[in-house]
Amino acid sequence: MLNAALSRMEQVFQPQVLEHAVQYHATGRVLSVRFSEGLVRARVRGSASHLYDVYLDLRSWPQVPSRCSCTQVRNCKHAAAALLALREKDTTGQITAVLPGWLRDAQTLPAHSEPPPATHAIVYLLTLPVRQVLPRLYLQLATARRLKRGGWGKPSVFHELTESRRKLFDATDEALLSPLLFNKPFPVMLDAFSIQKSTELQSLLASGRTGINVEGEAVWLRLGEARAGEWVWRLEPDGQQRLMLESQGEVLRALQLDGLWYVDTDEGVLGPLDTPFSPEENAWMLKMPRIPQAAALETARDIEARFPNLPRPTVWEHASRRQTPPRPQAVFDAEPLGEASTALFRAMEYEGQLYQLRVRLSFEYAGIPAAFGSEADSYFTMANGELIEWMRDTRFECEAFETLAGVLGLTGAQFLEAGTATVGEWSMPPAFHTPEGMQLLCVEAIPALRQSGWNVVCAHPLYEEVLDADAFTWYSALEGGDNDFFAFESGIEVDGERISMVPVVANLLRTMDAHALESMPEETLLRLPVSRGRAMSIPYGRIKPLLFLLLQTGFGKKSPDNRLQLTRYQLMLAMESARALRATMARWHGVDVMRERLQALQSRAGLPSVAPARGLEATLRDYQIEGLQWLQGLREAGLGGVLADDMGLGKTVQTLAHLLYEKEQGRLQKPCLILAPKSLVTNWFEEAARFTPGLSCHIYHGSGRDKTAFQGNDVIISTYGLLQRDKALFLGCDFYYVILDEAQCIKNARTQTTQVAQQLHAEHRLCLSGTPLENHLGELWSLFHFLMPGLLGDARSFRTLFRIPIEKEHDVARRALLARRVHPFLLRRTKSAVIAELPPKTEITHHIQLEGAQRDVYEMVRISMEQKVREAIAAQGVEKSHIVLLDALLKLRQICCSPRLLKWPDAHFEAIGSAKLDALLTLLDNLIREGRRVLVFSQFTSMLRLIAEALNARGYPYIELTGQSRDRGALVARFQQGDIPIFLISLKAGGTGLNLTRADTVIHYDPWWNPAVEDQATDRTHRLGQENPVFVYRLVAEGTVEDVILRMQARKRTLYEGILSSSSEGVKHLTDADIAEFFLPIVPASE
Structure with missing residues (x-):
């Protein structure tokens, strides 16, 4: 069907239309094209960046003409360009149909002869085709300023040759362009010139004023040396093979005029390319279709019969199927809108141009990008001569799609309705086309995706980079000067650059009423612009000390370097402000209040004496009753804690007994939230039904989860994964207790899960973990930062005061100090200490002992990896070499288990x-x-x-x-x-x-x-x-x-x-x- 349509293009489309279509396709104006069940859908960029949608039914075409949203409507250049682009998107069946015709064309080639001497060609401003359909390039005329240091400035393309512009021509230009202009009278309306002869290209190159258009930028070209090329077969991601030109192992971008050329836009080189084949043979091979595996054997036989010197496609009997975890990628972009489209779409303005926001979703499999919704079920690579088929994880992709839709506040169905003609691309919801919506996107949605492991690309300046104040080092500086003046500065350090917050806060004071600022809650999240394309997300309480310093000094006097000039009498205010700024590095929790509450829990002897609840269907052991009393003591003091008993000592039943006691005392008036790993959710529900049937429990999990159940149950049991996915729901609820089981899941304070958990609203908080400290003290800090922010200070001060002295300097006194500080809030009992009857x-x-070949393999890898690790450490230090070190240790551990686990280049240990x-x-x-x-x-x-x-x-x-x-x-x-x-x-x-x-x-x-x-x-x-x-x-x-x-x-x-x-x-x-x-x-x- 497609082949028949392509063969009829010259009869259906006017020559001028077809010429424009070839140019459109060559310059990449076909943005997307889809072909399904005979129906072609495409989007094409026209002049002035207008977008046109093309619809064409090949089952009835050309009797029923194509349709387009342009003014011509039917069988236009946009439709022709779409058909040409569809050749790049052939499916396996269509390619198989093209192969016989391509091979038959070889019969019409002239007898092989030595190629003629190569000639050269280049242009003034060339457009590199996406894939060459016809043996020609397209040239546009432009004006550019000659730079003093040599070379040319940014070219300005013109489409009307006036008499004044003609006066800029020198003798070289006259000789080059006069044949192309056909002596037309002025003004001459210009389109792109077609360059077909190498002699024309050679003359343009000799001018020294020729460039090539690469993604909207001009790359100026020089003549490169002739290179010898050879034809080789390369594997495509879809498993098909393509015949390509290489030179010394480097794949070349080839251009065909009446001779063969290569272009290297990275080096700015265009040069002749020599092969052992004639120009006609080279042109024939450039037009070859891709070869599917099903046709590889037959194609190889036909090529061997006709061209014994041409390499044949590789034939594999089968592919090795593998799976690899894909990484989702979201690209946030913006599409400029023409005047005709502004009434149809919500738009954002940027530098005088209206844009519609777009987002594209794709996944990376073994380095190969896959657009969401694309038709391929798998992708292919080759390693050590083996064909590997990487299977797509459609379930994961659909879950990621739902996650992206959820982040944007939509259902999957709503999101699909916003799809564009490009596969895996959607228009952003109208709510984001506002300053408030954009702030929500940049401050919450995009960071949430990144925290979840997504690769997020913001491809347009509309998407402002938002800095998280907690992720950077704060500094304060006070310097003395002459005439009793001092310079005060405070801000953050980003990649070694200091960003002063003084002008940022001063601007906030100018735009907001002082009374409103004074009454603003400290947890209010502000988004403050700090530079072009960059803003900071920061709680108001963090900058409040600096703000009131500026208020008290009447904004003071600001120096050119954005420091605040203070008099000697204002110096004390600055020092107080600096101390307050350091104190707000943690969440807002009063130190004095904390000390008062500590007195009530300092001695375990003072714990409240309580009996288990009447409805408890279990007999608690003595140590479990002590645990219940400790939990009651924490609740009375309004403090959180970590129940860190050994595994198997009944942390679950102690917690349930505590909640049931609270219910029987009439204090449990709001739901309690228990977060646990997915594997433990059912266990919690079953234990509650067994021991505390008086507690109404609900599992919030699965695709059919009921969001209304939060208000009708005593206990909600859910997972850490859903805490991120349904963040808005959880943060919108007010809980009596938030209990984290296996609380080491929030040991990393920077993960999105930990940060969302810290924002949960609850009267009381509790952590359950048999291992609250696994690898380093930062994990313990993260737990207590969730429970009682400020008890252990902020992360930076905790590292300085505790982590470094204890972990690196083995300071026993400092360790004892930390142990005393957490002792009232951490209850840990071992099995050997509390259960005498536990069997030994x-x-x-x-x-x-490793022996023989296994020992030899270990020694070989040990010597090799030791050298690699030492080189890495010498180059970048121990801390930055941890990945190399861990990889080396992994390989040695694998050999100890079995050499068959080891993956080693060109070696097999089966x-x-x-x-x-x-x-x-x-x-x-x-x-x-x-x-x-x-x-x-x-x-x-x-x-x-x-x-x-x-x-x-x-x-x-x-x-x-x-x-x-x-x-x-x-x-x-x-x-x-x-x-x-x-x-x-x-x-x-x-x-x-x-x-x-x-x-x-x-x-x-x-x-x-x-x-x-x-x-x-x-x-x-x-x-x-x-x-x-x-x-x-x-x-x-x-x-x-x-x-x-x-x-x-x-x-x-x-x-x-x-x-x-x-x-x-x-x-x-x-x-x-x-x-x-x-x-x-x-x-x-x-x-």
Whole structure:
């Protein structure tokens, strides 16, 4: 159908129309074109940036002409350009139909002969075609200023040659242009000239005034040396192959006139291109269609028969299918509107031009961009001769689409209705075409997407970059001067540049009433312009001290460098303001009030004596009653806290008992929100139904979630993921309690989840976490910043006062100070301390020696990666080399597990055995014979698959749980029945939220950096309800990086216990010696 339409174009369209269409297509004016079920839809940019929509039904064309929104309406140049562009968008079936014709054309080529001597060509202002359809280039005339330093200024294209402009012509111009102007009388209306001969191009190049239009900018060209090119086949993302020209491995942009040329816009070079083929053969190959895999074999045979010297397309028997997590990208852009369109669309004005806001959504798969809604199901790459097919994750893409629509305040259906002719592009809702809407977009929507891991591109200055005041360092400066005057300055540092807030705040005072500012709530978020295209998002309370300093000084006197000039008598005001500015780095919480409340909770002996609620369907142990009383003490004092009991000690039942007690006392008048990982939501609901049936609970999760349920239930159970997605709903509610289970999920204070959690409105806050401190003290700060902002100061002062002294300088006194400060608000009990009847736990470290080929591979990689790490550290320091270091350690850890896990260039290790896997199987043989029930944990899901293969070979039944497992509850229930002896579990997916007391043995196949994570995994079975002794085996490759990990585990355990208990041992910081220890050669103890 498409081929027939293309063949009839010359009969249907007028020659002048077709000439304009070729020019339009060559200059990229066809913005989008879609072809489905015979119907062509396109959008084309016309003159004066007007946009035209084209509709053409190939099933009835040309009897029923094409339609266009331009004045010509039917069979216009826009429709012809759309058909030409459609050739670039052929589907596989259409390309297959084109191939026979393309191959038949070879019969009409003249006999092969040596190419004639190459000639050269260039233009004054050339337009580079998107893809060359006809053997010609297009030239426009322009005027440009000769620069004193040489070269030319920005060219100004003109379309009317007047007599005054003709006077600018010199002899070269007359010789070049007179044949093109045909001696027309003045004024001459000009369109783009068609350049078809190399002699014309060569003459233009010789003028030294020739440029090429690249994305609206002129790149001035010089004549390049002749290059030898060769034809090669290249794989396209859609799996088809294209014949392209290369020179010394570099793909060339080729242009065909009556000779072949290459153009390099980066270097500003245009030069002749030599191939072993004639001009006719080169022109034929430039027009070749793309080759689908289904036609590769037949095409290769035909080419071999006709052109034995031409490379043939690669033929693959099949493609290796893989999946990779796509990264969503949103591009916010603006489309200029013509006068005829301003009445139809909402628009934003920028520098005198009206624009319609647009957004495009795409996804990156293995470096290949995919527009949302595009037709391809997969994309192809080639690696080491292997064809790889990357499958698209349509479910993820649809979820991302819904997320983007939700951020813009629309449903998916509403968003789809705003689609443009470009796939994956939509017009922004009218609400954003206002200053208020634009502020909402830049301050909340775009940062929210970036915090969620999106790549967000703002492609137009209308989208102002919004700086988050919390993300930058604040400074204050006071300098003395002559005549009793001082200069005061305060602001932020952005990429080493100081931005003074003095003129920004002064401008705010000029535009707002002082009384209104004085009564404004401190949490009010302001958006203040700080420079062109840049604004700052900042709570009013942050700049209030500086604002009132300016008020008290009557705006003072401002110096040219934006510093405030103060007299000696005003100096004290500036010093007070500087202190206040530093104090507002944290959220607004009065220090004096905090100290008063601390007295009520300082001694655990003063906790309120309460009995469990009457409706509690559980018998609390003594330590759990103490926990209930501690929670009541926090509530009475109006403070938050962290319940940090060991896994398995009943943090859930203590929390539910506390909420039920509050309900029976008549204080629970608003809903309580419990946020938990998705895997624990059902567990919370079931535990509440079991122990506290008097609490009405509702799970807010899933596609059919009920937003009205917030007001009709005592407890709402939801997830951290929905906290971001339904941010407006959560922030619009007033809760009695906000409780974060597995609160380490907000350990990173900069994530969007953490920031939204901090904004929740609640009378009381509580964190539950068996590991409130996993890697560094900043995680503990983040939890307390959520609970009681200001208790530990702002992030910067906490780093200075605690993190650096404790973590890097092993300051015992400072650590003890921090422990005393958090002690009243952190309740932690270990199983060994409170449960005498808990069965014993025996921990065994099983050292395994690497031997033979496995040891050789380890040493090879160790030596190679040690050199790479040392070079990185020498070049950029330890802190900036952490990615290189972690990659090196990952590879060494993989070899210890099994060399088959390692991906190494040009190497395959499938045949190399694993000493650790052999040791595991021997251990399992003995354990199974003894009737034991075993949990096997590994950080690597790929290692679990290798273990599963070995278990299948031995005939051992097992269950496997990873992040891909669907029904975790069903898997746990099967194991708890006792019929299956082995449970393979991913450390990340199954380290929390599981009750596996049927097991009596835990095997940690590979050590993990954080001992708390391993302890959590062990606690899946060593917990309340366990009746048998528990044995914990750690398999460690002796003398390797795994030994070093064990030693680092001990150091982290010291940090953890030193803050959460009264231990006084020091903490060792990471040194060059520590890094060197990772790369020591294998020297087992026996040697």
